[in-house]
Amino acid sequence: MPDPDDATLREALADADVYRTLLESTRAIPWKIDWASMRFTYIGPQIESLLGWPQASWSTVEDWAARMHPEDRERVVGFCVAQSQAGVDHEADYRAMTHDGRYVWIRDVVHVVRRADGAVDSLVGFMFDISERKKDEEELLRLHRELERLSMTDGLTGIANRRMFDTRLGTEWKAAREGGKPLSLVIVDIDCFKQYNDAHGHVAGDECLTRIGGMLQELSQRPGDVVARFGGEEFILLLPGADETAAREVAEACVRGIARLRIPHGGPGVGDIVTASLGVGTARPAAGDTARDFLAAVDRRLYDAKARGRNRIEVLEQGHRAAALRAPRP
Numbered sequence: 433m434p435d436p437d438d439a440t441l442r443e444a445l446a447d448a449d450v451y452r453t454l455l456e457s458t459r460a461i462p463w464k465i466d467w468a469s470m471r472f473t474y475i476g477p478q479i480e481s482l483l484g485w486p487q488a489s490w491s492t493v494e495d496w497a498a499r500m501h502p503e504d505r506e507r508v509v510g511f512c513v514a515q516s517q518a519g520v521d522h523e524a525d526y527r528a529m530t531h532d533g534r535y536v537w538i539r540d541v542v543h544v545v546r547r548a549d550g551a552v553d554s555l556v557g558f559m560f561d562i563s564e565r566k567k568d569e570e571e572l573l574r575l576h577r578e579l580e581r582l583s584m585t586d587g588l589t590g591i592a593n594r595r596m597f598d599t600r601l602g603t604e605w606k607a608a609r610e611g612g613k614p615l616s617l618v619i620v621d622i623d624c625f626k627q628y629n630d631a632h633g634h635v636a637g638d639e640c641l642t643r644i645g646g647m648l649q650e651l652s653q654r655p656g657d658v659v660a661r662f663g664g665e666e667f668i669l670l671l672p673g674a675d676e677t678a679a680r681e682v683a684e685a686c687v688r689g690i691a692r693l694r695i696p697h698g699g700p701g702v703g704d705i706v707t708a709s710l711g712v713g714t715a716r717p718a719a720g721d722t723a724r725d726f727l728a729a730v731d732r733r734l735y736d737a738k739a740r741g742r743n744r745i746e747v748l749e750q751g752h753r754a755a756a757l758r759a760p761r762p
């Protein structure tokens with residue numbers, strides 16, 4: 433008669449073999465760490481084909497931490513230790529270093545095993561190679577950023593578009609009001625651009641806009657400034673922190689910059705080279721003032737510059753600001 437204990441043992445061993453075979457044939461890498469000694473009591477042999485480090489070289493949690501990207505180490509080790517101490521199952525993504533110095537994105541899924549008295553006995557888990565997923569995520573993020581950039585960029589000139597300007601004006605208006613700082617606008621509108629298109633063609637018109645947009649962009653030196661295409665042949669400069677003097681200087685630099693480009697215009701009733709009319713204004717926003725009214729007031733100054741013969745700068749007078757903010761466009 434066979435001993436029933438022998439049979440049970442044989443069965444258990446056969447089961448253990450089955451489990452081990454199963455564990456070692458998955459793409460996920462199983463491991464176990466004894467909590468008291470912080471040593472690996474098991475790690476699947478697949479680790480060697482994934483990271484290149486021999487199975488036997490994984491002795492302690494220090495080996496695990498040392499083979500992690502330095503930028504991930506503190507965050508991941510701190511998180512995993514805290515979660516394990518609290519007895520909470522968790523997962524962490526990090527870059528594991530391969531034997532030949534490359535990095536592989538790993539997701540470690542950790543289960544905390546407790547003893548009957550509730551104390552932590554060991555940690556068991558699986559390491560998953562998530563490099564492909566990370567690559568997809570990074571590509572998605574890159575595309576998202578690119579889309580965001582494109583949605584804020586003018587397709588023709590490559591400078592900021594109206595949407596970007598509107599967004600930044602809102603933010604800067606609020607900051608100026610809260611910080612008690614000035615904020616200036618310079619609107620630049622090319623003179624007689626319809627005639628330019630008529631005389632030189634639309635493609636040359638596009639080229640002219642691109643050159644002027646690029647020049648204005650180069651002219652803006654301060655990091656907070658925004659140079660945007662405001663409409664067809666209109667550009668706008670948002671100058672946070674700039675007072676009346678600074679705004680006027682920027683406007684004069686715009687005029688000089690356009691003259692320096694010496695883009696031939698010509699034709700009946702227009703000058704030899706392309707010029708622009710500018711509206712300039714400075715606000716020190718108070719409660720109740722709106723960016724929209726300020727923008728409209730500066731736009732009215734631009735309208736005045738056109739009405740007074742073009743190729744000139746008209747400035748929103750400080751003393752008349754309140755009235756000007758409320759005046760309708762002529």
Ligand SMILES: Nc1nc2c(ncn2[C@@H]2O[C@H](COP(=O)(O)OP(=O)(O)OP(=O)(O)O)[C@@H](O)[C@H]2O)c(=O)[nH]1
Pocket residue numbers: 588621622623624625626627629633634635636637638641663664665738742
């Ligand atoms: N080439 C080109 N032309 C554009 C573009 N956007 C707007 N325009 C042209 O810009 C011209 C603007 O004409 P108007 O608004 O009459 O202004 P203007 O001829 O510049 O006259 P003033 O502003 O009064 O000096 C129109 O002919 C538009 O077709 C563009 O992207 N490319």
